[in-house]
Amino acid sequence: MSTQALLGQLLVGLINGSFYAMLSLGLALIFGLLGIVNIAQGAFYMLGAFTSWMLLRWVGIGYFGALILVPLIVGLFGAIVEKVLLTRVYKLDHMYGLLLTFGLMMFIQGTYIYFFATAGRPYPVPPELAGGSNLGFMFLPKYRAWIVIASVVLCCATWFAIEMTSLGRTLRAATENPRLTRAFGVNVPALMTLSFGVGVALAGAAGVFAAPIYQVSPLMGADLIIVVFAVVVVGGMGSILGSIVTSIILGLLEGLTKVFYPPGSNMVIFVIMIIVLLVKPAGLFGRER
Amino acid sequence: MTDAVLAIDDLQGWYEDSHVLQGVSLDVKKGECVTIIGRNGAGKTTTLRAIMGLLDKRLGSIRVGGTETIKAASETIARLGVGYVPEERGIYASLDVTENLLLPPRVAAGGMSIDEVYLLFPALRERRRSSGTRLSGGEQQMLAIGRVLRTGATLFLLDEATEGLAPVLVHQIGRAIETMKQRGNTLVLVEQNFRFAAKLADRHFVMEHGRIVDVIARADVPAQSGRIRAYLGV
Numbered sequence: 001m002s003t004q005a006l007l008g009q010l011l012v013g014l015i016n017g018s019f020y021a022m023l024s025l026g027l028a029l030i031f032g033l034l035g036i037v038n039i040a041q042g043a044f045y046m047l048g049a050f051t052s053w054m055l056l057r058w059v060g061i062g063y064f065g066a067l068i069l070v071p072l073i074v075g076l077f078g079a080i081v082e083k084v085l086l087t088r089v090y091k092l093d094h095m096y097g098l099l100l101t102f103g104l105m106m107f108i109q110g111t112y113i114y115f116f117a118t119a120g121r122p123y124p125v126p127p128e129l130a131g132g133s134n135l136g137f138m139f140l141p142k143y144r145a146w147i148v149i150a151s152v153v154l155c156c157a158t159w160f161a162i163e164m165t166s167l168g169r170t171l172r173a174a175t176e177n178p179r180l181t182r183a184f185g186v187n188v189p190a191l192m193t194l195s196f197g198v199g200v201a202l203a204g205a206a207g208v209f210a211a212p213i214y215q216v217s218p219l220m221g222a223d224l225i226i227v228v229f230a231v232v233v234v235g236g237m238g239s240i241l242g243s244i245v246t247s248i249i250l251g252l253l254e255g256l257t258k259v260f261y262p263p264g265s266n267m268v269i270f271v272i273m274i275i276v277l278l279v280k281p282a283g284l285f286g287r288e289r
Numbered sequence: 290m291t292d293a294v295l296a297i298d299d300l301q302g303w304y305e306d307s308h309v310l311q312g313v314s315l316d317v318k319k320g321e322c323v324t325i326i327g328r329n330g331a332g333k334t335t336t337l338r339a340i341m342g343l344l345d346k347r348l349g350s351i352r353v354g355g356t357e358t359i360k361a362a363s364e365t366i367a368r369l370g371v372g373y374v375p376e377e378r379g380i381y382a383s384l385d386v387t388e389n390l391l392l393p394p395r396v397a398a399g400g401m402s403i404d405e406v407y408l409l410f411p412a413l414r415e416r417r418r419s420s421g422t423r424l425s426g427g428e429q430q431m432l433a434i435g436r437v438l439r440t441g442a443t444l445f446l447l448d449e450a451t452e453g454l455a456p457v458l459v460h461q462i463g464r465a466i467e468t469m470k471q472r473g474n475t476l477v478l479v480e481q482n483f484r485f486a487a488k489l490a491d492r493h494f495v496m497e498h499g500r501i502v503d504v505i506a507r508a509d510v511p512a513q514s515g516r517i518r519a520y521l522g523v
Contacts, residue, residue, distance in 0.1 A: 166391065172383045173392050180379045183341045184393035185367035185440070 007138045009255040015144055015213075017251020018151030022206035023228045024235065024243035025158055026199035032175045032238040033195045036086060036097035040105040042225025044200040048074050048207020049216045050112060053123050063126035066208050074204025079197035086196065087189070105222075112218035120215025129212075147209050154205065155244045162240060171195065175238075230273040236286020246284060293352070294319045294444050294475045295340070300349035302332075302339040302499075309335045311499035312349070317444075322466075322476040324486040327496035328522050333479040334376050336496070337446045340477075341373050342366050353444065368396045369444075372437030376448035376479075378429045380421035387417045390436050397441035406435040409465055427458035434465055444475045451482050459485060483521060495520045 023041055030038045051073055052066035061069065081104065089096040125143045132141035162168035174181040174188045182188045207221075214220055235246030250269050258265040276284060293316040302310030309332050317323050325333045339347050342363040351358050353369045367373070372393075381389055390403055390413075407414040410431040416424060424432060430450060437445060450466070451459045459482070466489055469476060480486035486493070487510055495503040495517075503520065505513050 169384060169388050169392060173381050176381050176383050177379060179343055179363070180375060181392075182363035183343060183367055183373050183375075184437075185364050185396050186392075186394060187364050189362075 004138055006256075006259050009259045010252060011138070011140070011144060011255075012258070013252040013255020014248070015147055015251070016254060017248040018148050019206055019210060019224065020228050020231045020251055021151055021155055021244050021247035022209070023203055023224065024232045024247050025155060025240060026202035027228065027232050028235075028238050028240045028243040029158070029202075030196055030199040032240070033171065033178075034082075034086065034090070034097075034192050035094055036089075036101065036196075037094060037237075038101045038196075038199070039098060039225065039229075040101040040108065041200065041203050041228065042221030042223075043105040043108040044074055044078060044203040044221070045207045045210070045224065046112065046218060046221035047077070047108065048204030049123070049211040049214075049220060050116075050207070050218075051204070052208045052211045053121055053216045056123065063129075063208070063212070066211075067205070070208045071201040071205045074207070075197040075201030078200030079193050081200075082193045082196040087192075090192075105225075109218050109222060116218060118217055118219055120217040120220075123211035123216050125212040143212060147213070150209060154202065158202070159240060159244070227269055230269045232283075233273050234269075234276045234283060236283025239283065239285040239287075242283060242285025292318050294321075294354055295477065296350075296352040297336075297340070298350040298352075300336070300339060300351060301347065302335055302344045303346040304335070305345055309344075309499055310339060310347070313339075313496075313499065313501055315494050315501050315504075317475055317477060319475055320470075320473050321492070322470055322478070322490050323492045323494060324478045324480050324490045325494045325496055325501075326480060326483060326486065326517075326521060328520075331496040332499040333496050334448055335499075337373070337375075337448050337477070337479060340366070340446060341371065367393070367440075367442075370397050370442045372440055372442030372445045374433045374437060374445070374447045374450060376452070378433040380424065380429050380432055382420060382422040384421055385418055386413055386421060386424070386432060389421045389432055390439060393436060393440045395439065395441050397443070399443075400441035401438045403439060406438055409438070409468060410435050410461075427454050427461075430454060430458070430462060431465070434462070438469070443473070444477070445469060446477045446479075448479045449481060450478065451480065451485055463489065483517065493517075 023045060027038055027041050030036055048070050051070045055061040055066050055069060085100060086097065089100055129143045129146050132139055162171060170186055171191060174186060174191050178188050210220070231247050231250050232243060234250065235242035250272065254265055254268055257268040295317040297313055297315050300310050300313040313336055325336060327333055335344065338344055340351055342358065342361060347359060349359060353366060353371060356369055358366050358369070381392070384392065390406060412428055413431055413435060416428060421432065434450065450462050454462065463485060466476065478486055478490065491507050493505045494501050495505065505517065510517070
């Protein structure tokens with residue numbers, strides 16, 4: 001076993017973990033306050049990648065512009081979805097939210113397949129982040145390092161916003177006891193719209209990061225979201241910190257499996273999920289409800 | 290009735306399918322301190338929850354400062370200047386003491402500063418970094434009261450503020466309520482401890498089976514003590 005192959009796979013694992021983290025972070029945020037299991041998170045990720053592609057192709061706005069605009073566009077779309085659709089299922093069982101977002105995912109995906117077919121479209125790595133450096137023991141592409149750093153920054157920023165700001169304080173309170181929090185004069189419904197918008201904007205941002213390394217295709221989210229859900233189940237539904245930590249660990253573990261037992265790499269996360277569900281059903285970082 | 294800060298007329302209230310409030314009518318004047326007394330299950334807590342818009346269904350009329358709120362959302366009612374101290378205290382476990390105090394947004398000018406709240410409840414200052422649920426029952430109660438003093442609310446609903454507390458803490462809560470009264474606030478107390486309530490309140494509304502059945506003014510309390518004992522079933 002060469003060290004080079006090992007480190008190479010660990011890097012791939014770290015990058016996959018970064019994407020799991022960005023997607024599961026949004027899921028945790030949404031589930032925590034809204035109680036909605038947002039199956040459509042993968043579709044919002046795809047929308048993020050596609051919107052970057054459209055901005056570049058049709059408007060001429062490049063990668064860094066997309067990094068700012070796309071989360072706003074996707075987040076706004078998410079906020080509208082929340083106001084128009086999700087508000088109708090809050091009073092019902094969790095299952096209805098899951099079904100609704102599942103339908104939404106099929107709709108978004110189907111629309112994009114109709115207009116763009118399923119073939120992948122390339123998106124160029126921005127010149128500022130092209131190339132890489134030889135670290136001596138391995139070659140590190142600059143863009144991959146950038147994703148890992150960006151993901152860490154995004155996760156830290158989200159964590160900071162929730163733990164240290166007054167908005168985050170209100171969010172934690174509303175998550176814990178929405179009815180009473182309203183009785184203190186907090187507009188919880190508006191907070192829910194905001195949370196869903198921010199949650200899917202995170203997925204949109206992940207889509208921008210993904211565009212240059214994966215092909216931009218209508219199905220790119222569907223492949224990813226299944227793994228992300230396994231990660232979320234392992235970490236504990238609704239736990240922000242749990243989602244981040246579990247994402248990175250499972251990404252790395254997946255990379256390791258690819259080195260030592262390649263056929264197992266596609267299922268290692270699901271095997272862990274099954275074990276965690278048997279031993280600690282609320283997830284590693286989740287609280288029993 | 291024009292100076293009524295709170296005017297409730299024929300209020301009907303439901304928890305799911307159970308019809309708890311069956312025509313509650315009462316009014317509270319500005320600066321007045323009233324209690325709602327009665328046996329367990331009479332609907333006292335439910336009345337306060339109804340005022341805050343926390344019931345599944347309610348009908349009738351609840352006017353807060355002249356504004357009809359029967360169809361209003363909880364946050365709208367709170368923003369009319371209503372400070373609510375729930376029976377279960379409602380301290381947030383995921384927030385520390387300071388964060389709990391800072392949570393309710395200011396709805397009007399004239400609220401206490403956080404330092405004034407700490408002055409009123411020095412114990413809270415010592416525990417200000419503790420998570421909300423690691424406090425003793427008394428500290429939680431002080432936090433629940435202190436939390437709404439910041440907001441600038443002028444109508445306060447206190448549900449069982451002295452329940453389960455040691456006498457020294459009951460005394461401290463009593464002082465806090467006195468301070469609130471002196472500031473010209475209007476208070477509605479739900480109390481099991483009638484001796485405590487009698488010292489503070491101007492009028493007592495007696496509740497039975499989801500209705501107000503009697504009103505006893507402060508001056509009549511000594512003469513009516515037999516009747517009151519009968520109402521409370523003690």
